[in-house]
Amino acid sequence: MNKSVSPEYLNAFADGELAADERERAMAQLETDPDFKARACEARMLKEQVKAAYADIPGMIQSSSRTRLNPVWPKAVAAGLLLITGLGSGWLMRGAIDVAPEVDRLAGLPGGYQPISLSAQVDPNKVLLHLDSSDPHRLSTTLDLAEKMLNERKGQRQLAIVVNTYGLNLLRQDTSTEQARIHRLAEEHPSLSFIACGQTIARLKREGVDVVLLPETSVASSAINEILNRMQKGWVYVRV
Amino acid sequence: MSDTLPLFGFFARKRVEGMRPRLLRLAYAWCHDIDLSNDLVQEALTKGLTRSSQLRDAGAMESWLFSILNNCWRDHLRTRREFTDISELDEVIFDPAPGPEKQYASRQTAARVRTAIATLPMAQRQVITLVDIEELSYAEVARILEVPVGTIMSRLSRARQALKTSLQTEELGRAPLRRVK
DSSP, X not given: OOTTSOHHHHHHHHTTOSOHHHHXXXXXXXXXXXXXXXXXXXXXXXXXXXXXXXSSOTTOOOOSSOXXXXXXXXXXXXXXXXXXXXXXHTTTTTTOEEOOGGGTTOTTOOTTOOOBEETTSOOTTEEEEEEOOOOHHHHHHHHHHHHHHHHHTTTTOEEEEEEOGGGGGGGBTTTOSOHHHHHHHHHHOTTEEEEXXXXXXXXXXXXXXXXXXXXXEEEESOHHHHHHHHHHTTOEEEEO | XXXXXXXXXXXXXXXXXXXXXXXXXXXXXXXXXXHHHHHHHHHHHXXXXXXXXXXXXXXXHHHHHHHHHHHHHHHHHHHHHTOOOHHHHHHOOXXXXXXXXXXXXXXXXXXXXXXXXXXXXXXXXXXXXXXXXXXXXXXXXXXXXXXXXXXXXXXXXXXXXXXXXXXXXXXXXXXXXXXXX
């Protein structure tokens, strides 16, 4: 962990408490310091999670007049992710981050998932599935989605499954329960790629975990960077 | 003021009453008990309404109601636990489990976050919920809780660190992580 940035500074940035000049410096740092970017992103997601955890409370009658109360989970978290990372690139200022209408109904994607893109340049045939949980149901759902979406646009669609934090379990030899299926999918669909977050791997190794990945996996410097780079190139982001 | 301007009084009442859902959400995030939350909010609104003529700056109404709610909550804790020392009260962890209302959590993630929040000491819990749920500035939160801004920042920092750790530990507990050597 980068000790050069204090948790208080990180929080102040995530909470919009920095003065204008400090904020500008922090945004510049997002571009050059992947560790800071990941931590800022994490702080922002945590914030969104807390907010979303109390969006619906027991017995709450949704008032029609004042509904700041209804963030949909995946959207809230994805927006949090994009907000912090997007700020650095100035996307937010241009209002470019959006749920682009043309991908609102991504072929093969069931309801309940929120495709997100940078509306400037979007290619619905390039889809990125992001998994950060080790929940077995979400692991298998990720593969279900991938298969369905690839079959929907056979031969035309590129699909990347990007995993970080606990999602890495999907691609680790000692933890993956889906090895056979991943192997089969990779053989059937050359346009499908499995990408693991380099920072998660580094962290696990520091903690003494021996990380051996499935042979189908490639490693990116960090999941966040990979996601942002691809989105800048027109990929559509879906958080599983 | 409400004597001379009855209309102001009417609108102030409407606005105070309109804050109910937000107060309820906040109270629930503090105590994780919906019945108690309803009681606290009712009490806070009643106090707010009877004192609404004292509110000079209508723009400050939200913070003002949050601080009334905070006082109601503190009073409740004092009676229940017979605490006299506020600082002692701040360190105490109440109701580590969110209880049966877990079932209302529309998604598992929300329940996990609430469980993690429930393990935070009350002072940290209040800060993180005011900052994250209500998106108030550090200065506003400092005013509501009547502590210095620096204290808000350090509580927030500890709260987020603890939350992060407890969410990760929980994930690790479920994940078949195998340590080698």
